[in-house]
Structure formats: structure tokens, C-alpha cells
Amino acid sequence: MKFGVVRFPGSCDDIDALHAAARVGEAVLLWHADRDLQDVDAVIIPGGFSYGDYLRVGAIARFAPVMEEVAEFARAGGLVLGICNGFQVLCEAGLLPGALLPNTSLRFVFRQIQVEVLDAETPFTCACTPGARLSIPVKHTTGRYHSSKPVRVLLRYAPGENPNGSQDDIAGVCNDAGNVFGLMPHPEHAVDVLTGSIDGLRIFESMRAYVGDRVVV
């Protein structure tokens, strides 16, 4: 399986995303100004501060040339994973419902938290058991999820763990088709015992399992 990780000016978690993806497959970097997705099976929009987060988080990045291709790829059923700033970009691009608002504390939060897997029937969670808890770090200032419409929630902050005031403790949502997933926690920072948890690997393993199955079929 081949992952592509997008790098915008201001991305900062692209290297960790490449590293995490490389643990389960091949991983290549996709430049924001390019339109070539290099035949990847899945695209990862990493964390960071794309285009300086000017105007609103994710607002400018959605107009990057690579994002037009990513939108087309998503419409065709390709897997797209947005982490933190990537989640914000996917919401601004309309590929995911809702929006991310400043944390109610107005503070940057950076800590290891527990999230619960609500839906394990998706390409991003199929290697998890429903209800499983994952220990994954969060680090953001704008992570308060809001949607006025019902959404498909894959990950929820465990009781008492909500770090940002997110509606219904939502940590990650997918689109109706189930092929685009965004989350505020950073699974790519939880793939090695050195940093305290390897639970983040479940997300990447799920994607590999899903793509592997599809190839076999």
C-alpha cells in the first residue's frame, strides 16, 4: 500500500506522518503546488499551520493545487486522512462536515489523552475493536468541533478527557461515504514505544487492511 503525505508551507507533522505510514506501507511526500498524487492508495493531510493558518485555520490551504486533486480523489472513493490541521483543512474544503473553533480554554493543549472508537466498520478503524480506547496525544488551539447537522463520529474523547470543548466529545468524524476521515488527536505521534504509546498505529493498520482487502477482491 502506498500513502501520500501532503506538505504545505507551514506543515510540521508531515515527517512523523511519513514515518508512521512507512511502518505499514510505502510513503511518499506530495508537494502542495503539484497536482500529481503519484498513484497513492491514500492521502494524509498532516498537522501544522498550513499557509500560516491566515484568516482561519485551513482556509487558505484548501485552495492549494494539490487539494483540487485530493478532492477529486476523495470523490472517486480514495482514502483521505486529515490529522489536526489536516482535519481543519478537510472541513474548510467541504470534504468533511462541520468546522473547528478555538478551544473553549483559549489555550494550546498538549497532552496524552484517551479516545474511544465508536465505529469500527470504516477503512480507518477496521483494525480496532468497537469501544476500544486508544492513547494518543493532542496538541492544538483550534480543536472545538462544531456541526449543526448529525455527523458520523468515529472517535470520541473518553469521559472527562475532552480537551477543547468539542461538541458531544467528538474527536474524529468521517464523511457519509466513509472514505474521508478527520481527527484532532495525532495517531502519527503514537507509533513507537519510545513516545509512550503505539495505539496510533491502529489507524494506519486499518487503512492498510482495508486497501489490502480491496486489492484481493
Add this chain to the structure above:
Amino acid sequence: MRARVLVRPKEGILDPQGQAVERALPALGFTGVSGVRVGRLIELEVEDPEQLPAMCERLLANPLIEDWEIES
């Protein structure tokens, strides 16, 4: 033409910045202040002001969470 676009959090959306400002004012002796909302002001020089609503909907504001208003 010079235009001003005011963007503010939609009604019903929690605005912690507005709340923080509201809490700070009494500390300076300003009483009787409520309903503080913090938004942003965007000033633009535009040739065709009729394009402004589309600019607001597509970039200057996020209509899911923000209201916008054009002053010209």
C-alpha cells in the same frame, strides 16, 4: 471601491474570546457590559462590489460558524 467586511461568530456559537473580554471589563471598572462577541474586520479595495457576497461565502467567512456583513 473601498469595502469593509465584518465577520463575527454565528449566534449560538460559543465565543470564548468575547467571554474573556466581557469578564475583563468589570475589572477595569466598566460595568453593565454584556453580550460581547469578538469578530474580525476585513478591508478591501474592490472593482466589482457585487462579487463581495460570493467572496464572503467562499473565503472571507466560514458560513457554518460565522455571519458576515458588508459595509461600503
